[in-house]
Amino acid sequence: MTNAAVFSDIADRYDRLNRILSLGRDQAWRRMVVDRLPPGRLLDLGAGTGAANPIFEDRSVVALDPAPEMLVRNDAPLRVVAAGEALPFRNETFDAVFSAYVFRNLDSVPDTVAEIARVLRPGGRAGIVDLGRPARPLLARLHRAGTAVVLPLAGATVGARDEYTYLHRSLDKHPEPAELFAGTVLRLVDTWRMGPMGFVWGAVLEPR
Numbered sequence: 001m002t003n004a005a006v007f008s009d010i011a012d013r014y015d016r017l018n019r020i021l022s023l024g025r026d027q028a029w030r031r032m033v034v035d036r037l038p039p040g041r042l043l044d045l046g047a048g049t050g051a052a053n054p055i056f057e058d059r060s061v062v063a064l065d066p067a068p069e070m071l072v073r074n075d076a077p078l079r080v081v082a083a084g085e086a087l088p089f090r091n092e093t094f095d096a097v098f099s100a101y102v103f104r105n106l107d108s109v110p111d112t113v114a115e116i117a118r119v120l121r122p123g124g125r126a127g128i129v130d131l132g133r134p135a136r137p138l139l140a141r142l143h144r145a146g147t148a149v150v151l152p153l154a155g156a157t158v159g160a161r162d163e164y165t166y167l168h169r170s171l172d173k174h175p176e177p178a179e180l181f182a183g184t185v186l187r188l189v190d191t192w193r194m195g196p197m198g199f200v201w202g203a204v205l206e207p208r
């Protein structure tokens with residue numbers, strides 16, 4: 001199953017299940033990142049159904065996602081079907097780039113980071129939030145054992161067992177943010193942990 005296919009298949013159930021699996025905290029975790037971004041023009045990269053729209057306040061938002069089935073449910077005025085690895089915008093278009101729960105699904109983190117750096121104006125900021133594993137190895141092992149059972153079961157209740165097995169596997173895809181962004185064209189200026197056992201990470205990056 002490809003990344004894009006996962007979200008095309010679960011678009012109608014995505015928001016409800018996301019809320020349940022995050023124990024209602026998904027928006028609070030997004031907000032921790034949005035609060036650290038400047039005002040002005042904002043690109044929501046991997047915007048999905050537009051869950052973050054209510055917390056963007058009076059920013060001018062462009063919602064981008066490769067899955068039209070997700071984007072059709074998004075009420076942002078400007079919506080673009082495209083992937084993070086090839087952004088269809090001119091250099092220095094945005095004051096901020098926001099991306100929530102997307103990085104595990106990218107085909108290429110370096111290509112997407114390079115594109116984010118290109119479309120950010122000088123002095124702009126990128127804010128990213130995603131799920132991973134707790135930083136401590138023992139907690140990470142416990143967490144892995146838990147999601148191996150809980151996520152396929154939760155998926156089965158909404159007829160999406162394969163998709164939520166994919167989610168379980170994707171949690172191991174990336175290392176810590178400091179390692180993930182080391183040597184990229186964006187400089188990590190802040191990173192922090194959230195959620196039970198700290199399995200959610202936030203990061204703020206700026207052009208070098």
Ligand SMILES: C[S@@+](CC[C@H](N)C(=O)[O-])C[C@H]1O[C@@H](n2cnc3c(N)ncnc32)[C@H](O)[C@@H]1O
Nearest residue numbers: 007046047048051067070083084100101102105
């Ligand atoms: C877990 S959803 C998150 C949606 C939204 N950001 C939110 O906070 O609810 C992941 C989204 O990333 C999108 N996605 C997958 N591959 C992508 C890529 N290469 N570039 C940009 N978005 C991608 C999916 O289509 C999906 O809408």
